[in-house]
Amino acid sequence: MADMNPVTTPINGTSHCSGCAELLHPELEVHLSLDYRGLTDEEAMKLLLDDIEGWHGNRYYLIHIGKLSLAWSANFEAVCCQDTIDIDDAIPVAPIPTEVKRFIASQIKPRRLTSPGLYEAVVERFGYVVNYGQVQNLWKASFVALLRTSAACEELLYRSAEEVKYLGFTTGLFDLFVHGDQVNEYHVDSTYKTNRAGFELFGIVANVQGSGYPISNMIMNVDSRTNPANQDTHRVAVLKLFFRAMKDRGLNPTFMFCDKDMVRINAIEATWNPSVIRLCFWHLKRAVKTKLGQPKSDPMYNPFQAQHEFPFIRTDFAPVVNAPIRETGLLTTVEQREHILELMGSHYNRHALIPNGETYSSNIAIHQDSTSQMYEYCLEHNLRHARAYLYRNWYTCIHYKRWAESGVDSMIPIGKTTVLIEAHWKVMKRTHLYHYNCACLDLLTYVVLEHYYRKLKMKYQSTVVHRQKTTLFEKTFIAQWHQADRAEVFGISYATNLNLWVCGCVAFLQSPLALCKHLVKAYQASNQLQVVARVVFIQRSQTPPFVRILHTIHHNPYHPGSNHKKSFGLVLLNVVPGESTPSTTMKKSWPARQEQPVAPPAPAPTPMASDEDVPVVVMERTLLATEIRYWDKMTNVARLREEAEEDEIQQEYANMLNSRQAAVFGRAVQNGEVQFVDASIAVELRQRELGRTTTNLQR
Known part of the structure; x- marks a missing residue:
């Protein structure tokens, strides 16, 4: 926290870093020169942070700026993002033993410990020879070293400037899917609240047998103040660079699903063909439902342009713009919204390759028919404003091709929503980032590549390659198959x-x-x-x-x-x-x-x-048959061993009975009415069931 007044010098400031030792706050005196007098408060804060960064050697970010109307000075707070301060220069501490360093480095990958848990493990094994800050610094240095030597990723692009910062990288699944010919459908989305620096985490997942597997990620932060009129020009430029880097490495998707974010849509269309864009049907319904539930307003609608594209549209059926008495109320009622969404769902799924009853229609005819159905419904219920919104945002030729399946000829996308990447973010946050509250950027990258990627690699091999498990798509398909049967x-x-x-x-x-x-x-x-x-x-x-x-x-x-x-x-x-x-x-x-x-x-x-x-070639069939015969033999050996153990257990149990009970027990064994599974059951029978069995035999 620092209190700054450009008129008065000197001032006192405190710089603190959560990566240092516990409760360690190194203090320094900052003397402002006369150059600060002509600066604004924001410029003075930035210049002061630059001086502190030069003294500290790490990057600081503003997290709080006080209200100037409540104090005579500018109050602000900045934190270190990466927390890489060397505490050995701040206060005298004991050197870290070599065996402790080796232990910490060895626990990063197999144990998956957090820094508090790792500190407890160090204390239990070595005692209080180091403090928590030293363990945390070694913990971070260890996973950063593993990240730099990891072969599971490739850096695509990197930049760290004042207005924009980003790091793009691929996962080990990139080459597997991109250089093949079976995966050509991908999902694109971004998420927040994954790191302490406030960076946006951008990801692309591949649709493989109904499951999402990430092929690339990018952490990005764009200063919104540098965008003219909030146009997101820097964000579009960064996404174009990201997509271009993957296209140069062979990524040429047939379809790419996303929500209606114009930044992503513009970047994808600039990199590949506009027909690649597929809008998520769930986000489509949410956007339409939200808009149709809002009050009426003057829309941007040209009835003559609409009539030129669709001759059946009347030019007089349009909202009155700048009317003396404006229409009030919502665009539609609840029942009307539900019917409009039902119509859009039917229009979303229609395609020239799918018959409507017994007849086929071309994609152009489907577009005309879908627009006509929506227009007739709005005309029947006098929904002028709703009709203008639906045409302007969804049923023009450009917008219709982005969301309707009939907007693409000769093929139909497999997916309909971005549920795969939404589930991807859910698993990452709730399973892998659960133990790291506001992780630093290095740790976030390490978790994505080492924790989450390792799990997905095992899932891919067990479900897709070795077929040891059934995928969720197959389970759902077979369940609905039996229901339809x-x-x-x-x-x-x-x-x-x-x-x-x-x-x-x-x-x-x-x-x-x-x-x-x-x-x-x-x-x-x-x-x-x-x-x-x-x-x-x-x-x-x-x-x-x-x-x-x-x-x-x-x-x-x-x-x-x-x-x-x-x-x-x-x-x-x-x-x-x-x-x-x-x-x-x-x-x-x-x-x-x-x-x-x-x-x-x-x-x-x-x-x-x-x-x-x-x-499958002849050699593979031979290897497969040999492997199966081997496991059949192993199964027979295990069965014979179990039978021998069962006979031994039965004999041991019979020795514990008297002559009459043993005779009854022997007849039960011959009739197949007694069967022991393993030795643990026999032990349990000796302890708990012997008295009751004896009573039953005597009866």
Whole structure:
């Protein structure tokens, strides 16, 4: 805290740093020169902080500025962002033993301790040889050193200037997804309140089998005072640089989902094609519902321009601008808002590749029909202001292509909302940043790359590559599949087509899984693969067929990294006969199911799968069969061992009984009415069940 008066010198100030030792506040005297007399309060604060930074050697940020009307001096507070003060120069302290330094460095990665927990561990093992500030500084230095040597990231761009500061980097999943041909749909968003410096955390996640995996992040801070008329020009420029750096490294998405933030939209359109933009349907409904619940105002609406684009629009059906008596009230009622949102939901999902009943329409005709439906509803209920808002912000040709699926020809995006990246922020904050209250920027970067990325890497290998777990998308798909299989189908025709995996019913149009009961019944009638978790692989596609049900193989040959030469040290899928594979790149994997047959027969040729869909060579089949036979033998050995232990336990139990009880017990064993699981059950029976068993046998 510092009190500053440009007229009076000297002044007293206090600089404090939370990274120092406990309750350590180094003080200094600041003498203001006469140069401060001609400066404003803000300029004087900035100059004073520059002098303090030169003395301290670290960056300071303003967190509080007092009201000048309440005091005769300017009152402000600034804190050190990185907290890297060397406390050995501030007060005399004991040197840190070498074994303590090694212990702290060894506990960073495996234990995942916070600085308070690490200090307690040091005290328990070495005693009070160091203070909390020393442990905290070594803790930070350790994870910063690990971060700099981490091979799981690549720096994209960096800058630290007065008006803008940013650091962009990729994760280890970037090359895996970007350089493949299966992942081309991404979600973009940003979040706040993750660090003490107030920086914005920007992220991009890839949609892989219905789960989000981050490929890049950027921490960014833009001084809003440097933007002319609050246009966010610096923020747009930084995002353009960020996107351009990833495009230069091979990122060319087909679709990129975001909310209606014009800064991100402008940056994405400037880097890639405008057709890449896909607006989140949830944010769309929230924006429309909020706006239609507000009071009426004079909108920016040109009825002649609207009539030129859509000839059926009347020029006299428009809000009166600058009227002597302005219309009052809300734009719509609650019932009208709900109906408008229902119409927009239907318009959002329609596409030329999906029939409406039994008929197909072009995307241009769908746009015309959707605009006509919304216009007729607003005309019927005299919603002039609502009609002007909906046309100006959602139904013009430019805006319509950003949110409606019919705005893109020949393909349909798999996602509909930005739920994947919203869930990504939720997990990061509530699971990985939970122990770090307002972490510094280095710690935030370390948590993203080491904590969260490590968990996602394990999740990707267990669910997508090794198929040991079922993804949330597959669980939801199979649950709705069985529910649709039990439903009753009436005699109405909806142009159901298994080869294209489309149906003209309303359920298929609104389903985020591209599923309905008509497709399920048609699939069951064709005697194809049984849809069972981890027995089949459900593959979503942006082009027909929109769902492909394939026979799964361990390891999964359909994962995004199957065409890569390296994938986290996994067993290479495409093994060429005659080539040797270094043992350092091989890792033994546990089979997903021990009852898997030695040589699974290939499914019959169907429109849903072809021989090219199963890229498994002869060598891999041989290795797979050998591995399965090995685990079958291990299972038999374990079974024989359990039977021997069971016989021993039964004999031990029989020795504890008298002759009559032993005879009854022997007949029960022969009839298969007695079975022990392990030795712990026998011990429990000896302690608690012996008396009751004896009574039952005597009866």
